[in-house]
Amino acid sequence: MKPLRLENIVSLGPYQWEIPTSFWAEMRVPARIVAARELLEDILDDRSLRQLINTTTLPGIVKAAYVMPDVHEGYGFPIGGVAATRYPDGAISPGGIGYDINCGVRLLTSGLTRMDVEPMGPALVDALHKHIPSGMGTPGHLPVSADAMEAILTTGARWALTQGYGTERDLEHTESNGCLLQADPAFVSDRARQRGRDQLGTIGSGNHFVEVGYVAQILEAEIAKDYGLFPQQAVILIHTGSRGLGHQVATDYIRQMVSAMERYGFRLPDRELACVPFNSEEGQAYFKAMCAAANFAWCNRQLVTWEVREAWKAVFGSHASAPEVLYDVAHNIAKCETHLVEGIPTKVIVHRKGATRAFGPGHPELPERFRTTGQPVLIPGTMGTSSYVLAGGSESGQIAFGSCCHGSGRRLSRTAAKKQVNAPVLKSELLEAGIHVQASYRRIAEEAPVAYKDVDLVVTSVAGAGIVVPIARLKPLAVLKG
Amino acid sequence: MRAWIDHTADVVLSARGHSLESLYTESLRALTTLLKPGACVGNQRIDCCHDVELRAPDRVALLVEFLSECLTLTYLQHTLWCHAHFHFLSRTHLQARLFGQWTASFENDIKAVTYHEAEVRMASDGAWEAHLICDI
Numbered sequence: 307m308k309p310l311r312l313e314n315i316v317s318l319g320p321y322q323w324e325i326p327t328s329f330w331a332e333m334r335v336p337a338r339i340v341a342a343r344e345l346l347e348d349i350l351d352d353r354s355l356r357q358l359i360n361t362t363t364l365p366g367i368v369k370a371a372y373v374m375p376d377v378h379e380g381y382g383f384p385i386g387g388v389a390a391t392r393y394p395d396g397a398i399s400p401g402g403i404g405y406d407i408n409c410g411v412r413l414l415t416s417g418l419t420r421m422d423v424e425p426m427g428p429a430l431v432d433a434l435h436k437h438i439p440s441g442m443g444t445p446g447h448l449p450v451s452a453d454a455m456e457a458i459l460t461t462g463a464r465w466a467l468t469q470g471y472g473t474e475r476d477l478e479h480t481e482s483n484g485c486l487l488q489a490d491p492a493f494v495s496d497r498a499r500q501r502g503r504d505q506l507g508t509i510g511s512g513n514h515f516v517e518v519g520y521v522a523q524i525l526e527a528e529i530a531k532d533y534g535l536f537p538q539q540a541v542i543l544i545h546t547g548s549r550g551l552g553h554q555v556a557t558d559y560i561r562q563m564v565s566a567m568e569r570y571g572f573r574l575p576d577r578e579l580a581c582v583p584f585n586s587e588e589g590q591a592y593f594k595a596m597c598a599a600a601n602f603a604w605c606n607r608q609l610v611t612w613e614v615r616e617a618w619k620a621v622f623g624s625h626a627s628a629p630e631v632l633y634d635v636a637h638n639i640a641k642c643e644t645h646l647v648e649g650i651p652t653k654v655i656v657h658r659k660g661a662t663r664a665f666g667p668g669h670p671e672l673p674e675r676f677r678t679t680g681q682p683v684l685i686p687g688t689m690g691t692s693s694y695v696l697a698g699g700s701e702s703g704q705i706a707f708g709s710c711c712h713g714s715g716r717r718l719s720r721t722a723a724k725k726q727v728n729a730p731v732l733k734s735e736l737l738e739a740g741i742h743v744q745a746s747y748r749r750i751a752e753e754a755p756v757a758y759k760d761v762d763l764v765v766t767s768v769a770g771a772g773i774v775v776p777i778a779r780l781k782p783l784a785v786l787k788g
Numbered sequence: 789m790r791a792w793i794d795h796t797a798d799v800v801l802s803a804r805g806h807s808l809e810s811l812y813t814e815s816l817r818a819l820t821t822l823l824k825p826g827a828c829v830g831n832q833r834i835d836c837c838h839d840v841e842l843r844a845p846d847r848v849a850l851l852v853e854f855l856s857e858c859l860t861l862t863y864l865q866h867t868l869w870c871h872a873h874f875h876f877l878s879r880t881h882l883q884a885r886l887f888g889q890w891t892a893s894f895e896n897d898i899k900a901v902t903y904h905e906a907e908v909r910m911a912s913d914g915a916w917e918a919h920l921i922c923d924i
Contacts, residue, residue, distance in 0.1 A: 381921050382904055405899040405900045442896065442897045511896075553899045556900065557900050560903070564844075564845065576904060578902050578904040720799075
């Protein structure tokens with residue numbers, strides 16, 4: 307492949323760009339970028355667009371391969387990428403989902419305001435730290451038996467309800483009701499189950515977190531009201547996924563597919579794109595295991611929700627109503643969906659890796675609750691910057707298979723961030739700004755705002771492209787990091 | 789000899805050895821040191837051992853799968869593996885015994901050793917070199 311330059315990229319509009327198939331003979335479809343012009347030049351700095359171009363070679367890929375404005379270099383698929391393959395025999399690629407299957411975000415709303423919560427910042431951070439296991443190797447409070455694991459892999463977040471850790475309303479406000487029905491635990495290895503056994507109800511480490519914040523600005527009043535959001539309202543964001551169980555499922559199946567690929571005559575420019583036909587034995591095994599791992603992640607976020615509610619009760623007392631789920635979105639997942647391809651409704655396998663579903667008003671897959679407004683799309687920023695609540699736009703289906711960005715997107719490696727950031731100083735500055743952070747200095751440096759792209763510009767890009775409507779901007783008050 | 793190189797969201801693990809066996813051992817120690825810095829420095833206590841046998845389509849895949857296997861065993865057995873003795877090591881097949889020490893904690897969470905841009909090659913001085921990207 308020749309080097310990619312700005313002049314190879316064609317403008318489709320102020321927020322959409324295309325690398326045509328004429329760029330490289332191996333491309334089956336164009337590569338498309340959703341981004342403001344200012345972000346496009348940054349994106350060219352790493353190899354994420356080269357990885358996007360590699361993604362266009364997937365067997366059975368349709369329409370285009372996409373990246374969102376928070377894209378950064380990954381392995382195989384870029385992180386922030388979306389690609390769809392023809393059902394049933396197009397490829398399924400575990401690298402198009404990622405190792406942290408169903409890493410995702412959940413937003414809880416409360417009846418309290420910033421004024422109620424801000425004075426309790428230190429107590430709240432302590433309570434969250436006490437109730438929510440975080441960090442590398444910290445086990446959950448609830449070890450899972452073999453029978454329970456089978457039920458969790460099959461029924462997802464519903465298992466948590468049966469144990470008293472949630473409500474029907476929680477499930478109704480979770481993507482896919484917190485369970486992919488195609489899951490089959492028989493395809494999840496014993497090793498994956500062992501790794502997940504003591505990790506339920508934990509957030510892990512890295513960029514995972516629980517963050518208490520408030521609604522700093524309402525951007526669209528009618529939908530905000532429908533979502534139950536109001537100015538200065540205290541809210542809670544949870545970011546975590548399937549932990550070691552998901553990592554092991556991905557590892558197990560990427561290994562299988564690297565060996566199996568040749569039998570199907572698949573040759574790809576990057577081994578991490580290893581794939582097989584969706585309807586092959588290996589493809590179905592992976593998909594069923596991926597669905598099971600996704601179910602584990604939804605159950606995990608449900609347990610963390612319960613832990614947040616316990617922490618909330620400990621700080622604000624039993625008279626304060628428990629925080630409620632607004633929505634829960636996955637950003638590393640594959641789903642069978644129907645989208646317009648060349649004007650024809652077509653069933654496809656949508657791969658979202660660091661990308662969030664963003665279905666608009668009227669979409670039949672949305673619960674009745676969000677059928678008029680479009681689904682909430684949750685975009686976490688960094689510990690010092692804004693996060694956003696967006697709504698799927700009416701045109702979202704036309705772009706990137708109804709998908710949106712998932713965050714602000716890393717721009718500095720962890721090592722580079724640690725070199726640039728004085729963590730104690732940053733922690734003090736955040737405190738002066740009213741933000742209490744529970745994290746090691748190392749984690750503070752690695753996850754500093756400077757390590758990420760400008761989330762405001764990322765959101766401007768996806769809104770400008772017509773994928774979403776911005777509803778509310780959130781600001782942090784207290785952050786628990788792994 | 790081993791090193792870790794910057795990558796936006798991950799770490800590039802780079803290792804070098806005078807033979808394939810020493811390359812594999814150095815790669816293993818690099819991985820373990822990423823999990824817990826200082827783990828493979830000085831005299832290490834040996835608490836346990838574990839036998840592995842793997843087959844892969846080629847030399848690069850074999851190293852990736854070896855390190856993936858060691859990573860899985862690290863998490864399952866809470867063990868830091870710093871030594872390996874190879875009974876057999878070819879392009880596509882290995883049998884080895886790992887030696888490790890138990891640990892209560894890790895400092896970093898490595899999700900996976902990836903195949904992305906993975907390389908195993910012989911350098912001009914006859915030493916073996918490997919570069920692999922780990923998802924952290």
